[in-house]
Amino acid sequence: MSAVIANPTPALTLYQQLADSVQTLIERGTLRPGSRVPSVRRMALQRDVSIATVIQAYTVLENRGLLEARPQSGYYVRSRPGLLAPEPRMARPMARPSEVGVSDLAAEVVNASAEPDFVALGAACPHHSLFPTKKLARLLGAAGRDDPSLIGRYAMDASHPPLCREIARRYLQVGTPLDHDELVITVGCTEALNLSLRAVTRPGDTIAIETPTYFGILQTTQALGLKVIEIPSDPRDGICLDALQRALETCPIKAVLLIPTFSNPLGACMPDARKAALYELLATHDLPAIEDDVYGDLHWGDRRPKPLKAWDTDGRVLLCSSFGKTLAPALRVGWCAPGRYLERVRRLKFTNTVGTPVILQKTLSDFLRNGGYDHHLRSIRRAYREQVQRFSTAIVSAFGAGTRISRPQGGFVLWVELPAGVDTVRLHQDALRHRINIAPGPLFSVRDRYRHCLRINCGLPWNETIEQAIATLGTLARAQTSD
Amino acid sequence: MSAVIANPTPALTLYQQLADSVQTLIERGTLRPGSRVPSVRRMALQRDVSIATVIQAYTVLENRGLLEARPQSGYYVRSRPGLLAPEPRMARPMARPSEVGVSDLAAEVVNASAEPDFVALGAACPHHSLFPTKKLARLLGAAGRDDPSLIGRYAMDASHPPLCREIARRYLQVGTPLDHDELVITVGCTEALNLSLRAVTRPGDTIAIETPTYFGILQTTQALGLKVIEIPSDPRDGICLDALQRALETCPIKAVLLIPTFSNPLGACMPDARKAALYELLATHDLPAIEDDVYGDLHWGDRRPKPLKAWDTDGRVLLCSSFGKTLAPALRVGWCAPGRYLERVRRLKFTNTVGTPVILQKTLSDFLRNGGYDHHLRSIRRAYREQVQRFSTAIVSAFGAGTRISRPQGGFVLWVELPAGVDTVRLHQDALRHRINIAPGPLFSVRDRYRHCLRINCGLPWNETIEQAIATLGTLARAQTSD
Numbered sequence: 001m002s003a004v005i006a007n008p009t010p011a012l013t014l015y016q017q018l019a020d021s022v023q024t025l026i027e028r029g030t031l032r033p034g035s036r037v038p039s040v041r042r043m044a045l046q047r048d049v050s051i052a053t054v055i056q057a058y059t060v061l062e063n064r065g066l067l068e069a070r071p072q073s074g075y076y077v078r079s080r081p082g083l084l085a086p087e088p089r090m091a092r093p094m095a096r097p098s099e100v101g102v103s104d105l106a107a108e109v110v111n112a113s114a115e116p117d118f119v120a121l122g123a124a125c126p127h128h129s130l131f132p133t134k135k136l137a138r139l140l141g142a143a144g145r146d147d148p149s150l151i152g153r154y155a156m157d158a159s160h161p162p163l164c165r166e167i168a169r170r171y172l173q174v175g176t177p178l179d180h181d182e183l184v185i186t187v188g189c190t191e192a193l194n195l196s197l198r199a200v201t202r203p204g205d206t207i208a209i210e211t212p213t214y215f216g217i218l219q220t221t222q223a224l225g226l227k228v229i230e231i232p233s234d235p236r237d238g239i240c241l242d243a244l245q246r247a248l249e250t251c252p253i254k255a256v257l258l259i260p261t262f263s264n265p266l267g268a269c270m271p272d273a274r275k276a277a278l279y280e281l282l283a284t285h286d287l288p289a290i291e292d293d294v295y296g297d298l299h300w301g302d303r304r305p306k307p308l309k310a311w312d313t314d315g316r317v318l319l320c321s322s323f324g325k326t327l328a329p330a331l332r333v334g335w336c337a338p339g340r341y342l343e344r345v346r347r348l349k350f351t352n353t354v355g356t357p358v359i360l361q362k363t364l365s366d367f368l369r370n371g372g373y374d375h376h377l378r379s380i381r382r383a384y385r386e387q388v389q390r391f392s393t394a395i396v397s398a399f400g401a402g403t404r405i406s407r408p409q410g411g412f413v414l415w416v417e418l419p420a421g422v423d424t425v426r427l428h429q430d431a432l433r434h435r436i437n438i439a440p441g442p443l444f445s446v447r448d449r450y451r452h453c454l455r456i457n458c459g460l461p462w463n464e465t466i467e468q469a470i471a472t473l474g475t476l477a478r479a480q481t482s483d
Numbered sequence: 484m485s486a487v488i489a490n491p492t493p494a495l496t497l498y499q500q501l502a503d504s505v506q507t508l509i510e511r512g513t514l515r516p517g518s519r520v521p522s523v524r525r526m527a528l529q530r531d532v533s534i535a536t537v538i539q540a541y542t543v544l545e546n547r548g549l550l551e552a553r554p555q556s557g558y559y560v561r562s563r564p565g566l567l568a569p570e571p572r573m574a575r576p577m578a579r580p581s582e583v584g585v586s587d588l589a590a591e592v593v594n595a596s597a598e599p600d601f602v603a604l605g606a607a608c609p610h611h612s613l614f615p616t617k618k619l620a621r622l623l624g625a626a627g628r629d630d631p632s633l634i635g636r637y638a639m640d641a642s643h644p645p646l647c648r649e650i651a652r653r654y655l656q657v658g659t660p661l662d663h664d665e666l667v668i669t670v671g672c673t674e675a676l677n678l679s680l681r682a683v684t685r686p687g688d689t690i691a692i693e694t695p696t697y698f699g700i701l702q703t704t705q706a707l708g709l710k711v712i713e714i715p716s717d718p719r720d721g722i723c724l725d726a727l728q729r730a731l732e733t734c735p736i737k738a739v740l741l742i743p744t745f746s747n748p749l750g751a752c753m754p755d756a757r758k759a760a761l762y763e764l765l766a767t768h769d770l771p772a773i774e775d776d777v778y779g780d781l782h783w784g785d786r787r788p789k790p791l792k793a794w795d796t797d798g799r800v801l802l803c804s805s806f807g808k809t810l811a812p813a814l815r816v817g818w819c820a821p822g823r824y825l826e827r828v829r830r831l832k833f834t835n836t837v838g839t840p841v842i843l844q845k846t847l848s849d850f851l852r853n854g855g856y857d858h859h860l861r862s863i864r865r866a867y868r869e870q871v872q873r874f875s876t877a878i879v880s881a882f883g884a885g886t887r888i889s890r891p892q893g894g895f896v897l898w899v900e901l902p903a904g905v906d907t908v909r910l911h912q913d914a915l916r917h918r919i920n921i922a923p924g925p926l927f928s929v930r931d932r933y934r935h936c937l938r939i940n941c942g943l944p945w946n947e948t949i950e951q952a953i954a955t956l957g958t959l960a961r962a963q964t965s966d
Contacts, residue, residue, distance in 0.1 A: 110833060113637075128635030137631045140842070141624025148620045152611030154596075154812035187670050187836040194835055203686045203708065216834070223834040225686065329637035332840045350593060351699070351706040352677055353670040353836065357815045359623070360840060 013271070014049055015056035015301075022057065026066050026077055037067065037075045056301050063300065063389060063407060085396045088266070088404040088417040090240065091211050091232040091449060098228055098446045105425065105443055106215050112437040119460075119469040122437030124214075124264055124413050125329060126459030130383055132367075132376055136328055140363045150359040158349045159185040159335075160361035166368035167335055174296075176310040176319075184336045184345050185356045189294045190216060192320035192336035195352060196290045197224055197257070199318065199344040205254040208247055210239045212415070212444035212453070214264040217257060217292070228446055229253060235406050235415065238263060238270035241277055248285045255288045260308045262295035265415045265444055265455035267408020269305055279311040286316075288341070293321040294334075297377055299410040300385040315339030323364060325411075326377060331360045384412040384459065391458040394467060398474025412459040417452060421481045424454040430476045436469045496754070497532055498539035505540065509549055509560055520550065520558045539784055546783065546872065546890060568879045571749070571887040571900040573723065574694050574715040574932060581711055581929045588908065588926055589698050595920040602943075602952040605920035607697075607747055607896050608812060609942030613866055615850075615859055619811055623846045633842040641832045642668040642818075643844035649851035650818055657779075659793040659802075667819045667828050668839045672777045673699060675803035675819035678835060679773045680707055680740070682801065682827040688737040691730055693722045695898070695927035695936070697747040700740060700775070711929055712736060718889050718898065721746060721753035724760055731768045738771045743791045745778035748898045748927055748938035750891020752788055762794035769799075771824070776804040777817075780860055782893040783868040798822030806847060808895075809860060814843045867895040867942065874941040877950060881957025895942040900935060904964045907937040913959045919952045 025031045038046060040054045047054075058075050061067040065085075067075045113123035120127075143150060164180035171178050186192040201207060203225030209217065211230035221228055229247050232240045239258055247253060260270045260278070270278065282289050291308045299305055309319040318341055322334030333356060338345035349355075367373060392405055395416055402419030418424065424440035431438055439457075441450025460466055508514045521529060523537045530537075541558050544550040550558045596606035603610075626633060647663035654661050669675040684690060686708030692700065694713035704711055712730050715723045722741055730736060743753040743761070753761065765772050774791045782788055792802040801824060805817030816839060821828035832838075850856060875888055878899055885902030901907065907923035914921050922940075924933025943949055 107830065107833075123637065125637035128632045128637075131635035133627075133631035133633075133635040136634045137624075137627030140627050140634070141620075144616075144620025144623050148616035149611045150616075151619050151623070151811050151813050152614035152616040154606065154608035154611075154807070188838075190834070191836045198706070216837075219830070220834040223681070223831055324637070328634050330634050330838075330841050332836065332838060347590065347702070348706055350590075351673070351703040353674045353815065354699075355671075355813075355815060357840060357843060358813050360843075 015053045015060065018043075018047060018049060018053060018057035019060040022061055023066055031077050033077050035077050036073075037077060039074055052302060059301060060409065063385070063409065065389075065392065085403045085405045087235050088406055088415055088453070090234050091230070098230070105428075105440065106219055109215075109428070109437065109439050109443065112432060115435075115437070117435060119436045119465060121457050121460075121466075121469065122439045124325070124455070124457050124459065126325065126380075126384070126412060127461055128329075129461065130380055130459070131327060131329070132372065133328070135372065136331075136363060136367060139366045140359065143359050143362045143366065150362060153358075158346070158355045159183060160358050160365060162369070163333075163361045163365035164335075166365050170368075171307075171309075171337075174304050174310065175306050178309075178337050182337050182339075182342060184338065184342070184349050185361055186322075186334045186336055186349065187353055187356055188324055188332045189292060189320050189322035189334040190220065191349075191353065192322070192334045193217065193257070193290060193292060194220055194224070195345045195348045196318040196320055196336055196338060196341070197221065197226065197255070198348050199338060199341040200255045200288045200290070201226055206251060208244060208253045208256045210258050210263060212265055212441070212450055214259065214292075215439070215443040218444075218446055221257075230445060230447065233263065233266055233268055235266045235268055237274060238266075238268040239278070241274065241281060244278075245281060248281065248287070253285075253287065255290060256282065257290040257292070259292040259295065261293060261305045262298060262408060262411035264295065264411070265406075265413055265439070267406045267411050267413060267415065269299075269409055270308075272306060275306065275308050276311050279308065279317075282316055283314070288316045288318060288339075290318045290320060293319055294325050295411040296321065297326050298381055298384060298412065300381055301409055305410075309337060312339060315341075318345070326380065327367070327373070328364065331364065333360050333364055381410075383461070387460065387462055388412060388414060388458045390462045391456060391466075391470070394470045395456065398470045399477055400474070412457065414456045414458055416454050416456060418454070418477055419481060420452060422452050422477045423480060424450075424452060426480065427454065427473065427476055431473060434469070434472050434476075436472060438473065498536045498543065501526075501530060501532060501536060501540035502543040505544060506549060514560050516560050518560050519556075520560060522557055535785065542784060543892070546868070546892065548872075548875065568875075568886050568888045570718050570890055571898055571936070573717050574713070581713070588911075588923065589702055591915075592698075592911070592920065592922050592926065595915060598918075598920070600918060602919045602948060604940050604943075604949075604952065605922045607808070607938070607940050607942065609808065609863075609867070609895060610944055611812075612944065613863055613942070614811060615855065616811070618855065619814075619846060619850060622849045623842065626842050626845045626849065633845060636841075641829070641838045642666060643841050643848060645852070646816075646844045646848035647818075649848050653851075654790075654792075654820075657787050657793065658789050661792075661820050665820050665822075665825060667821065667825070667832050668844055669805075669817045669819055669832065670836055670839055671807055671815040672775060672803050672805035672817040673703065674832075674836065675805070675817045676700065676740070676773060676775060677703055677707070678828045678831045679801040679803055679819055679821060679824070680704065680709065680738070681831050682821060682824040683738045683771045683773070684709055689734060691727060691736050691739045693741050693746060695748055695924070695933055697742065697775075698922070698926040701927075701929055704740075713928060713930065716746065716749055716751055718749045718751055720757060721749075721751040722761070724757065724764060727761075728764060731764070731770070736768075736770065738773060739765065740773040740775070742775040742778065744776060744788045745781060745891060745894035747778065747894070748889075748896055748922070750889045750894050750896060750898065752782075752892055753791075755789060758789065758791050759794050762791060762800075765799055766797070771799045771801060771822075773801045773803060776802055777808050778894040779804065780809050781864055781867060781895065783864055784892060788893075792820060795822060798824075801828070809863065810850070810856070811847065814847065815839075816843055816847055864893075866944070870943065870945055871895060871897060871941045873945045874939060874949075874953070877953045878939065881953045882960055883957070895940065897939045897941055899937050899939060901937070901960055902964060903935060905935050905960045906963060907933075907935060909963065910937065910956065910959055914956060917952070917955050917959075919955060921956065
């Protein structure tokens with residue numbers, strides 16, 4: 001047994017330890033509902049940690065629904081801790097390769113996402129008002145005015161070097177040095193995943209994925225004629241390395257595809273030690289990994305988690321990402337850092353779409369260079385975090401006892417496990433009639449799993465329509481169990 | 484034997500008959516070099532045809548290099564008819580399926596195309612000055628200003644309905660009625676071809692293609708794991724239906740992929756009757772065809788040839804095209820009208836790149852709706868035609884006796900067959916050292932064919948640099964034969 005697997009739960013960070021310790025005090029009643037917890041400064045002194053660590057810990061507890069911040073007053077233990085739903089359970093392993101079926105359900109959810117008057121809880125799409133679209137529109141207009149040839153010059157080369165440099169610069173800041181010409185700019189993260197899969201597999205091959213996982217990944221996999229093995233994923237810590245190792249030892253797996261940082265739909269984030277262990281496992285089995293890092297910049301804590309790519313010493317990680325969740329979904333600009341598969345991905349890019357519109361690449365590159373991106377990210381992270389908390393509270397009240405909800409530390413989606421007996425495919429169909437779109441659980445697996453689960457998009461600024469929609473979902477779900 | 488094949492050379496149109504008849508008079512010396520041919524009006528009376536027919540016939544002869552127009556004076560027989568090179572010969576059939584190899588040569592040509600200071604005779608890319616880029620840049624800026632949400636609104640739906648309506652409206656004008664929601668907007672024609680191939684084949688399948696054909700098609704085919712059978716193509720009339728029929732009868736062909744209208748690289752245009760016959764053949768064998776129509780709007784004559792899709796009564800033609808050769812190469816907007824494969828192509832689009840940037844779709848839709856497109860097309864057709872004629876003349880002088888050149892009636896590329904003994908791969912390498920990029924013949928086949936051929940991009944406004952480059956190519960080629 002390798003060292004990797006012998007230590008399945010790597011050491012917690014200081015702030016996580018502190019959060020857990022305070023949580024224990026709450027659960028044991030030492031800190032009672034409604035009481036004020038020690039101030040940040042006092043707690044830092046008490047525990048001999050930095051102020052930042054305490055802020056992180058309190059943030060975690062706030063997100064877990066245990067504390068609430070009162071402006072100018074401090075943090076208090078929530079008076080209705082009963083509202084805090086437990087977290088969903090990890091799926092049981094079932095490591096046999098499966099064909100991936102075409103999903104009419106996915107098409108239905110996707111089509112409903114395009115309906116302008118639906119409450120868009122289905123697709124993982126933030127509301128456009130959260131993005132700096134006016135500023136981007138100005139930059140786009142200026143780019144065309146300054147150099148109209150950006151529209152007419154056939155760019156055989158996929159990637160605009162200034163944009164690649166900006167992206168590489170940002171990865172350097174999170175301990176992931178990349179050369180700008182190691183990047184291939186793609187049409188969104190979806191094309192990056194496609195090219196990566198095609199670079200490391202052939203039709204009929206089997207890949208390992210997390211379960212539950214983003215249905216777009218399943219559809220892409222199916223379209224490429226690949227089989228998948230679903231590896232259970234812990235709602236907090238991500239893919240189960242034990243189960244992955246067993247699968248690697250028993251099946252002819254050609255690659256692992258996963259979202260290590262704020263996964264979709266669970267919101268799980270693999271701690272650094274688990275990412276390191278995953279990389280060891282890949283190296284042992286000499287396998288490539290395709291890393292979807294599209295939520296990586298959307299951490300709510302202070303620190304941007306490192307991507308798996310940060311551990312990549314021999315080019316086996318194909319890092320895929322985009323600006324789709326952070327800046328400009330409709331510009332469809334993503335990228336791939338394919339490591340040792342660079343030349344193969346470059347050629348596949350040429351055969352797939354030739355290039356990515358260079359005027360859009362220049363617009364994003366200008367935005368990044370002008371330094372507005374970090375400021376924007378701070379504001380969007382705050383917004384997502386607040387929205388997720390509001391949605392979370394509303395979901396618990398709407399669905400009641402027996403509901404489990406994920407507690408992500410980043411991103412903007414929630415995974416909800418409803419009381420036994422609720423069928424979310426039926427809930428989805430009922431909801432459509434109320435012009436509400438949700439993503440029912442079975443979408444997120446190739447087996448008939450998660451029928452009582454659903455994913456909720458919290459990328460929408462909170463308002464009464466949403467509040468009402470969630471209440472309606474609760475009513476519809478309860479109607480099922482009282483049938 | 485079907486009626487289709489019994490008539491491999493369909494009747495010529497009136498103007499082609501007239502052109503051929505006048506050509507015979509020139510070849511026999513009845514009309515002598517330097518002499519004036521009958522005026523359009525007189526010829527129309529003499530032959531009892533319309534004035535339009537005579538104009539078409541004289542245009543054809545002008546393009547064949549036999550006549551020249553002198554302003555305010557009329558048409559004259561060219562004084563140096565010796566400069567008119569014969570046309571290339573059709574390849575011999577060799578109908579066995581071949582694996583498609585990855586081509587380093589293609590990568591080399593593509594990479595050199597991105598070099599700004601190279602004479603870009605390699606890739607089939609018109610010069611950006613030929614496109615209305617300033618107007619498009621203004622429309623793009625306005626689109627973003629008027630509705631910034633076009634940048635931030637995640638469009639799950641690939642296709643912008645107003646653009647689809649404009650495209651459908653144009654096809655209606657050439658006898659090809661399409662409903663706007665039969666169209667899928669793609670990232671260039673390349674993505675349309677990809678999705679179409681994936682919709683009708685599985686890896687390992689065999690498809691029939693023309694030879695020679697565009698190397699991008701070969702690369703895409705290879706990347707999808709398909710095998711190809713190369714069907715000879717006539718430099719004027721396109722794919723040889725006899726040879727195609729034989730191949731269909733003997734091989735398990737799953738689809739035919741071709742460029743029926745102004746093929747790349749030959750510039751061949753299948754006459755209507757041959758398109759109809761091809762369609763019959765497809766129907767007989769119950770096969771789909773993927774039609775690359777990217778040059779269809781670039782006819783030099785009066786009439787826009789109908790696409791093969793015009794004959795499609797049962798949805799077996801997947802029409803693929805883009806604005807890449809006519810309007811805005813760098814915006815990467817194309818489309819697919821997949822017939823009965825619509826739902827499959829739509830889903831593949833979602834799994835491949837999700838959507839095509841909607842702000843670019845809106846920009847093109849606005850341009851088309853404002854009516855500037857037809858005017859622009861007239862000007863670009865004239866420009867391409869003049870450029871091709873200039874290039875053609877220069878190529879004949881540069882390469883001398885034994886050279887054959889295609890005589891397209893549309894588009895902007897020339898296929899050149901050099902005297903025996905010239906190796907165009909070597910010529911390409913020598914030319915790169917002179918900062919000249921060409922596309923050597925072997926790129927256009929999966930077998931080692933066309934080693935003495937090359938394709939020349941005439942999409943560049945004529946100037947001294949180009950004149951010099953072609954002369955240099957001639958010198959380099961002659962140096963080979965005098966080795």
